Amino acid sequence: MNAGISLAIAIRVVRQLRRDPRTIILLLVIPALLEALMYWVFDANEAVFQRIGVPLLGIFPLVMMFLVSSITMLRERSSGTLERLMTLPVSRLDLLAGYAIAFTAVAALQVLVASAVSFWLLGLESHGSVAAIIALAMLNAVLGVALGLFVSAFARTEFQAVQFMPIFIMPQIIVCGLFTPRGAMAPALDWLSNIFPMSYSYEALSLVAAGNSGELTLFRDILVVIAFAVVALAAGAATLPRRTP
Amino acid sequence: MNQSPAPAVSISGLRVVRGSNIVIPGLDLALPGGIITGLLGPSGCGKSTLMRAIVGVQRITAGEVTVLGDHAGSPQLRTRVGYVTQAPSVYRDLSVAENLEFFRRVLGASRESVARAMAAVSLDAYKGRTAGDLSGGQFARVSLAAALIGDAELLVLDEPTVGLDPILRQELWRLFHQLSDSGTTLIVSSHVMDEASHCDELVLMRDGRVIAHEPPGRLLARTGAKDIDDAFVSLVESDMAVAK
Numbered sequence: 317m318n319a320g321i322s323l324a325i326a327i328r329v330v331r332q333l334r335r336d337p338r339t340i341i342l343l344l345v346i347p348a349l350l351e352a353l354m355y356w357v358f359d360a361n362e363a364v365f366q367r368i369g370v371p372l373l374g375i376f377p378l379v380m381m382f383l384v385s386s387i388t389m390l391r392e393r394s395s396g397t398l399e400r401l402m403t404l405p406v407s408r409l410d411l412l413a414g415y416a417i418a419f420t421a422v423a424a425l426q427v428l429v430a431s432a433v434s435f436w437l438l439g440l441e442s443h444g445s446v447a448a449i450i451a452l453a454m455l456n457a458v459l460g461v462a463l464g465l466f467v468s469a470f471a472r473t474e475f476q477a478v479q480f481m482p483i484f485i486m487p488q489i490i491v492c493g494l495f496t497p498r499g500a501m502a503p504a505l506d507w508l509s510n511i512f513p514m515s516y517s518y519e520a521l522s523l524v525a526a527g528n529s530g531e532l533t534l535f536r537d538i539l540v541v542i543a544f545a546v547v548a549l550a551a552g553a554a555t556l557p558r559r560t561p
Numbered sequence: 562m563n564q565s566p567a568p569a570v571s572i573s574g575l576r577v578v579r580g581s582n583i584v585i586p587g588l589d590l591a592l593p594g595g596i597i598t599g600l601l602g603p604s605g606c607g608k609s610t611l612m613r614a615i616v617g618v619q620r621i622t623a624g625e626v627t628v629l630g631d632h633a634g635s636p637q638l639r640t641r642v643g644y645v646t647q648a649p650s651v652y653r654d655l656s657v658a659e660n661l662e663f664f665r666r667v668l669g670a671s672r673e674s675v676a677r678a679m680a681a682v683s684l685d686a687y688k689g690r691t692a693g694d695l696s697g698g699q700f701a702r703v704s705l706a707a708a709l710i711g712d713a714e715l716l717v718l719d720e721p722t723v724g725l726d727p728i729l730r731q732e733l734w735r736l737f738h739q740l741s742d743s744g745t746t747l748i749v750s751s752h753v754m755d756e757a758s759h760c761d762e763l764v765l766m767r768d769g770r771v772i773a774h775e776p777p778g779r780l781l782a783r784t785g786a787k788d789i790d791d792a793f794v795s796l797v798e799s800d801m802a803v804a805k
Contacts, residue, residue, distance in 0.1 A: 324666035328655070335654045335691070396650030400707075403616045404667050405639040558634065559620040561579050 317409045325406070325414025326421070329388060333422065339384065343426050347376040348433040355438045368494055369440040370525035371518050373430055374453040375494070377423040378517060379485055381460035382467075385419050386477045389468040398556070408553045416461050416549070423457030424450070443527025452524060452538075456517050459541055462548035463513075469555030488514035493522070513544035567630065569594035569715055569746040570615055575624035577610050577769075584610045585769040588624070592748065592762075594715075597741050599760030599777075600750040601789070607769040608750040609647055612717050615748065616644040629715060640668055643713035647720050649704035653693030657684055657703050660692055661710060670711035678709035681736050683729075698725045705733075715746045722751065734759045757789040765793055772796050 333339055351372060358365040392398045401411065427450050434440040442449060467484065471477035491501065491509040498509045509515040520537035528534065568591040577585040585607050592598050600608050613619035614626050617634015626633035629641055651660045661675045679685055682702040687695060692703050705721055718737075722730045737747055737759070749760065757763050757777050765773040765780075773780055773796055777789060786792035 320669070321667055324663060327666075328652070328659075328663045331659055332652060332654050395653070396646045396648050397652060399618055399646060400644065400650040401667070402618050403634075403639060403642065403644045404664070405636070405669075406667055557620075559618055561620050 317407055317413065318405070321406055321410040322413040322417060325411060326417035329415060329418035330422065332388065333384070333418075343380055343384065343422055344429055347373075347380070347426055347430040350376065351430055351434045351440075352438060355434075355440075365438075366441060367522070369434055369438070370442050370449060371494065371521040373427055373434060373449060374456045374517060374521040375489070375492075375514065376430065377426055377453050377457035378460040378514060379481075379489070380426070381419045381423055381457045382464040382485060383478070383481065385415055385461040385464035386468040386471070386480065387464075387474055389415065389465050390471055390474060390477045393468065394472075399560070402556075402558045408556045408558075411556065412462075412465060412549050412553060415465060416458055419461045420454050420457050423454055423460075426457075427453040442525045444524035444529050448524050448529060449521065452517070452521055455538070455541055455545075459513055459517065459545040459548070462545045462552060465552040466548045466555065469552070485514075488512045491515070492518040494518060513541060516540040516544075567594075568592055569629060570748070571627045572611075572614070573625050575611075575614060575626060576622045577607075577614065577619060578622045583769065585614075588769065588771060590764065590771055590774065592746070592764075594629075594746045595741065595744055596761035597737055597747045597749060597759065598762045598764060599757050600748060600764050600766065601754060601757055601793070602752065602766035604752050606766045608752075608766055609719055610769075611766070612644075612719050612748065612750060616642055616717050640711060641714045643708035643711070643716045645705050645708045645716075645718045645721055647723075649701045651692055651700075651703045651707055653700075654691065656689055656691055657695075657706075658688040660703055661688075661706060664707045664710050668711040674710050674712060678706040681709055682706045683732065698729060701725070702729075713745070716740065716748070718747065718749045720750055720752070722753070722756065730756075754789040754793060763789070765796060767797060767800070772800055 351369060354369065354372065355365050431446060431450065435446065467480045468477060471480070491498070491505055492512065492514040493509070498506050498515060501509070516537040520534055520541065523531055523534045523537070570592040572588060572590040575585055575588040588611070600611065602608055610619055614621055615628060615633055617638070628638055631638050655663070661679060665672065665675050679688060682705050684699065684702055684706060687699060692700055695703065701721070701724065705718070708716060722733055725733065737749065741747055761776060763773065763775065763777050763780060764771055780789070780792050784792040784795045786795055
């Protein structure tokens, strides 16, 4: 692995994003607007906003980085640039690290904007540290990038890549505990939620928001999220053979 | 012909099968260094597959491909071999300068080599332009420039002149000769037979096989053909007669 090459790839990916103002708005402004929408939707029942506001700050980076990294990698695969990179001194690890660095940095900006709006303007409250929430959000971004890079191998077109949102991401949002506690769901759904990484992301974020930073469950959740990210990155590396048919 | 003793590329028993399709049934070839070898043949004859095998991104069924003394695709070759894919492979959403800067960083090459590459393909005036907004020919030249960064010893160029106007094609061939004169080995594919006269040696391919490998002048003399197109046809005819 070569840090200089990873950094070159990260800079290139950020430059590509910067060339597309709509994507910039999607990544930096939309999460804050969605938090505001949630605040407004639950204005008669503020407790709900207080329960899900913080976890959403960390779920947005997961979902959005999944989307943009899967499409960016798909473009790399289909435009021939991936084949060219494979003839250059770029290892698969350099490539994955470059993507992870770029999108995690963007996720940091995203969560800063969304947090500033939520905590200062919308009156969202956290019993745990905001720094811990931001750190968890960035970890979720890494998970999103890892999953996105992996699924990009199974799409031929950008249209197919976007289809992973309703197929793979929406079910996780629905059963992760955001709408109703996982323990209160039918046993089959509770079991299903156990195999989805977002359930652990959600639980970790809500534990921090409730001020339970010392709990063992939190550390277990963080480890599970890291494990999912590492496995997805390794699986993603396996989908990047240097030699193709 | 007395070329340098060790060939730049040597291939033995190369076989490539894609699904049920035998792209290259079994190919032996030795390409000398320091010259321009033209790889000619109709589209679908296996030129691109052969080039991909030389740069080490083709999954091969059998055989051995040695490039500059190393196994094709080995890590130590990745700064020594430059490759231009048939479809231009640079980033459409970046400017010309940003594209070349990226490849410079990946190769660890000097800034001067970027300036040289940009000048070599006459793209100086367009360096701030987004690559995707350029014309097809300009876009292809960005892809070529990216391969010139880092002064590779071997350049593998898959149809670099396709879609270019005659003036630009002349300019590019002049560039290829300059590179060759300074010691670079070039393998250039084309399906346009009249580009053959620019090459020091020709490899004529059909159905994944090499049907001729010699300098263009000797090929014409041997077949008594008036041009390379004719020579190709007469070779294919005698090839089919042998097969019967």
